[in-house]
Amino acid sequence: CNPERVFWKLDFMESSLRMRRCLRRNYRGSAHFGAAANYEDDPSAKHDAERVMNASNASALAVEAISAGALNEDDEHARIDNRASDFDGEQQEDHYPRQSGGAELSVQVPSESHDTSTSGRDMAEDPSAVGLGYVPSELDERIMLELPCSMLRPLRVVRGTFQITTKRINFIAENIEANSCGDELSHNPEVKYQEKNRSWLISSLHQIYSRRYLLRRSALELFMLDRANYFFDFGTSEGRRNAYRAIVHARPPHLNNIYLATQRPDQLLKRTQLMERWARWEISNFEYLMQLNMLAGRSYNDITQYPVFPWILADYTSQSLDLSNPSSYRDLSKPVGALNPERLKKFQERYSSFDDPVIPKFHYGSHYSSAGTVLYYLVRLEPFTTLSIQLQGGKFDHADRMFSDVGATWDGVLEDMSDVKELVPELFYLPEVLTNENSIDFGTTQLGEKLDFVKLPPWAENPVDFIHKHRMALESEHVSAHLHEWIDLVFGYKQRGKEAIAANNVFFYITYEGTVDIDKISDPLQQRATQDQIAYFGQTPSQLLTVPHVKRMPLAEVLHMQTIFRNPKELKPFVVPMSGRCNLPASAMHASSDSVIIVDMHAPAAYVAQHKWQPNTPDGQGAPFLFQHGKATTSSSGGALMRMFRGPTGASSDDWQFPQALAFPASGIRSSAVVAITSDKEIVTGGHADNSIRIISADGAKTLETAVGHCAPVTCLALSSDSSYLVTGSRDTTVLLWRIHRMVTSLSANVSEAPSTPTSTSSNALANIIADKSRRRHIEGPIHVLQGHLREVLCCCVSSDLGIVVSCSQSSDVLLHSIRRGRLIRRLIGVEAHAVCLSSDGIIMAWNETLCTLSTFTVNGIVVASVELPFSGSISCMEVSFDGHTALVGINSCSEEGSFGTNRSWQSKQQGNETLSTGSNEKLDKCRLDVPSPSICFLDLYTLKVLHILKLQTGQDITAIALNKDNTNLLVSTMDKQLIIFTDPALSLKVVDQMLKLGWEGDGLSPLIK
Structure with missing residues (x-):
């Protein structure tokens, strides 16, 4: 090359x-x-x-080869009861010699795990390579089965030995390789692309599928918790059955039970309830088609x-x-x-x-x-x-x-x-x-x-x-x-x-x-x-249904799809009363199904409030939600030590104080950049003078845990959407990647009982909570030190689903790093940004405050679109819808320097093919849009065109915004200490109507108040 x-x-x-x-x-x-x-x-x-070959001109096959019978896979049923609980530390070794290895960890999994879903929580783990002639290294590990097999790789078929022990699945490669058709390529032990031997922990196995290969049902495809997958052909159906049984008898603790009862594709479709979930719009058309392909024997590996x-x-x-x-x-x-x-x-x-x-x-x-x-x-x-x-x-x-x-x-x-x-x-x-x-x-x-x-x-x-x-x-x-x-x-x-x-x-x-x-x-x-x-x-997929497929529900009947992005013109603002009891203005907010957490502008020494609420439930007084203010601590005038859900009388705003986190802030820290709230309602803060990050409780603002990894104060931090990963940026120019573990005591009530798709994700998955119960630490790491910046890191974000970290600093260029190996995978050269965010669709949005430009890029560096805000002003916050198509941008009427403006004129520049190939001299489609401020703009991420504007009043500069999980409510904190909730009031009526039809009798927040 x-x-x-x-x-x-x-x-x-x-x-x-x-x-x-x-x-x-x-x-x-x-x-x-x-x-x-x-x-x-x-x-x-x-x-x-x-x-x-064209089948119409091909010679006919021997009559004896024609068979209408299909192999029944139910003879592979094997019962397992006591699941293994050990999750041994696994050596990480790079399969690409040109790159250096990353950090290595040893973690454990709770033995009571029976959940069937997987998340991006294990993206930093990777199968290891093993030496020739692997020998079990532990006294309680023994070899259960060895048999010859071939491993399908993108460009070749690698022959070797498939070995199953009580702890691992090993593949010991031979020096003979073949192309994708099975033709032998080389007997040379010095072959350039010689495969390394591979090893996977039994506890990393999540799914197993029977596969056809060269017209024989002789193969297995293994899917791991980290979403890696491997295709093995055993040459005969008997060899495949033996391998399957040996794997099952090894008792993989995270192997989905669905795949133990049967390997028949039609039965798997029924057991996973994929069709029913698709009909209810719980999964997208793309995801459903991918799952059907997987069940029907289609594979990226073949x-x-x-x-x-x-x-x-x-x-x-x-x-x-x-x-x-x-x-x-x-x-x-x-x-x-x-x-x-x-x-x-x-x-x-x-x-x-x-x-x-x-x-x-x-x-x-x-x-x-x-x-x-x-x-x-x-x-x-x-x-x-x-x-x-x-x-x-x-x-x-x-x-x-x-x-x-x-x-x-x-x-x-x-x-x-x-x-x-x-x-x-x-x-x-x-x-x-x-x-x-x-x-x-x-x-x-x-x-x-x-x-x-x-x-x-x-x-x-x-x-x-x-x-x-x-x-x-x-x-x-x-x-x-x-x-x-x-x-x-x-x-x-x-x-x-x-x-x-x-x-x-x-x-x-x-x-x-x-x-x-x-x-x-x-x-x-x-x-x-x-x-x-x-x-x-070509081969026709396995048949999954012998009766007509069900139809999908009409979209108008699916309430969870009625997000604020579907029809933003119907959104109405509702101001939460008694704003003095809301802990405003906020630097960060988090809206769950039953509470709203608000962290004020003093972070990291912030006051913290936790309010009760029920979205999309009319309160009988005109608001389409129920909201009740949270508890307070000692009042400034020496009142009661604690008051819970205090009535509207007898308290002024000064009298209503919330618990404050004990912290010594570093100088020059922007409070909104050093606060993040997990899905477990715990608050992660940076900006401490001792260079630490801390987890504090939403109830009482108590410090639960402290971790140190940087050599200078943390200037920014962010959580992945499932709260499994944390990234922190610092003045020491580095970005650190941490893993966040959930408390075992809070898991049982959160585990979903609904059947999951074979590759679905869930932040509540017990199978992916890599936590050592003996230490009960929330923060693990740093598991990677991400380098490449030359000056202070200004903003960072992470996606466990995409497996990447995006960061920007005071020096130019936006950097993309891999979660799995912690390596720099791409540098967006010349892209200067003061803030970045990442969509689930892999679109990076970057805000350049100096040039007043907002730009979007793909994760592979393609410029998508750019808009310009030519006057002085600022973007205070950015959020992206869960589907990854729409961005919310809070636009303030004054910049940090205090200059004011009345209107913003945005110039949209969508990039053409020239940008993709040369990055310069692009032809731009221009349009000018007047955007008032302060306001919240709904932007199409792919064009950055304004879809809708939520206009606020003068003096209501935006300090924080938050979307609830189903994106039906938008919470906005303003500088004048208001909490405004934008939602479609008609949705709450539809929700109540549906619940009443199901026999529900609601009594407001009383079930939530203990």
Whole structure:
């Protein structure tokens, strides 16, 4: 590789939705010079190794290989009772020698854990490599099973030994490697990409799935608590069963019980209740499709059985995309091959006229998902670029046949008799599949055009805009109302039999599970040819349903989806009475389902108040919520020591004092930057003169714990959304990553009893509370020291779901670090920011106070949009909706220097393709918007256009804002000591009406007051 060039590849770190958003540095990257199909090369190197076969022209298989029976997996049921409780410390070793290792930890898990969900809490943990010939190191550890297997990697298949002990799962690699088809690559022990031996703690296993590989149900896919997953093929069904049983008998403490009772995909769908949760809008369309793919045997680890997603849109020519127009969408009730009536007639004629004694009739001689389809879409992204070259015999396909135009590809699947392909998940979340990040030469078309970025529809400004709108279309009400029809075709009752025939949905017979028994083909050459044929032609997912799929509820009936962002024009302000008893103005607030915590502006020596409230419950006096003020401590006039829920008479604002945290603040600390409130209602503070961070209680402001890691005062801190990680920035220029543990005593009441999806996240998951009960410490760490800043750190944020930390300092550049390894993964060069925040969609929003600009970027450094506030003023706070699409920005009428203004004129600049490729000389679409101040702006994160404005009164500069968990209420603290709650009053009436229909009898806050 060229040492002067920087190459990128896909990071396989997955979010809770199984999205792989981040790119990472590829130290072994290559420009693949000479791989273009039209490149003039040595004639001896030009050979055709294309193995994709058209089923209609392929020879028929032996009759003895045809079988309609499916393997029943219920014989793998094994009972377990007493679960292992040990969680041994695991050595962390880097699998990429060019990078240095991070901090290593030894932690324990409570033995009573039975929860089935997983969170990002273990992102800093990673499987270790082990030495050759692993030998158990503990007296109570013994080997339970050893058998040969192959581990599927993105570019090759690594052969080795699968070993299960009472403590670990080990893979001991051999020096023989194969490509993704199983062809042997090398016997050389010095092979360049030799795999290291791998080891995982049994206690890190979360899910286990039975998988097919090369037509055999001989594989297992293991999913870990940190969302890493590994695919092992054991060659035979018997080998797979033995491995499965050995794993179960090892009693993994966090293995989801659902996967112990059965491995049948249809039974797993019932047990997980995914369909019911989707129908109630508890999970998104994207998450549901990913889960269905996973249950049906589709895997990121097997290129021949990659997850399949539907074409959603049918409009790729309009200047603007109207998602409210049904004609903008593809007909989801029909397979791709049936979308064009004229072409369908030809398929039907072929079906009717086809007559063969061995091969059943079929409509389509190609498949909607295959290795070729996956590489067609993902060829611009490593490791798929390299894999495409390998499978094409050392060259790319001809440029005219490669993915170059979204609209042209859609036309092709409508017109071409051999093209019925669907889409891949990445086209709904990863704009880099449409760009050429590594500047690869893919060749030149017959028209002389150089193949580079994918051409987008007119309605898409750039790849980020296309992906965003594509995802919005997938999650639209129209698609939600019809997605079950497509599921019936691909995973459901229309996949096979008479219903498939009636739906024009019949594919070549060997693509269906159970129709071919590869072990009954006696001729090894024919057996191998059959495997090659199906591996590259495509495989139909396992059938999950034999009855029609349920419909999704109408969105208007789903109350938890009626957020303030859905219809902001209906929001009304409600001022909480007796503001003197609210502990205002606030530097930080936290709104849970039953309380509001307010920390005042004196942080870290802050006064703390905890108020009772019930959102979306009318109080009978005009407010759509119940609010009752919290308890106070000793009054300034020597009153009672403690008063709880004091009435409106007999107390002035001076008489109402709240407990104060004992602290010695460092000088020059901004109070709002050094306070964060956990989901357990505990307050984390920085800015102490002794350089510490502290956890204080919301009830009494008592110091619960102190931790020290910095060499200078903490200037900023932030929690992940699930409160599992804390990041702190300091004047010592470093950012520290800490893990936050929950108190065991408070867990039992918070554990959700609802069945979870296989990869769902939950901050209440006992399985992910890595806490040593003997010490009961809240703060663990620092687990990583994140370096790269040259001056004082101003702001930081962390996402356990995305696995990244974002920080900015007084020096230029915004830095992105990895949670798992603590390494710098990207530097946004030249981006100066005084505040940053991170959305669940991977959009970074940065505020530059000096230039008065607000900008957004992807986690891979692509500039998305920028707005300018040309007058003096300030942004006091920023929040992002839980869906990651909308930002709330508090705009004050005066800056910190005290200058005032009346109106703000914002200039919106959405970046075009030029910004993505060169970062300069971009064409900007400009519009000017008048924004009054003080106010709260609703901004589209992808365009930074103002969606709505909540205007406040003069003198009500905003000090803090907070959203409750379901985003139905917005709490605003103002400088004039007011607490204003914005909500839709009609929602509370709907909630009460629904609860009354269920037989609820409410009595206000009395159940909450003990």
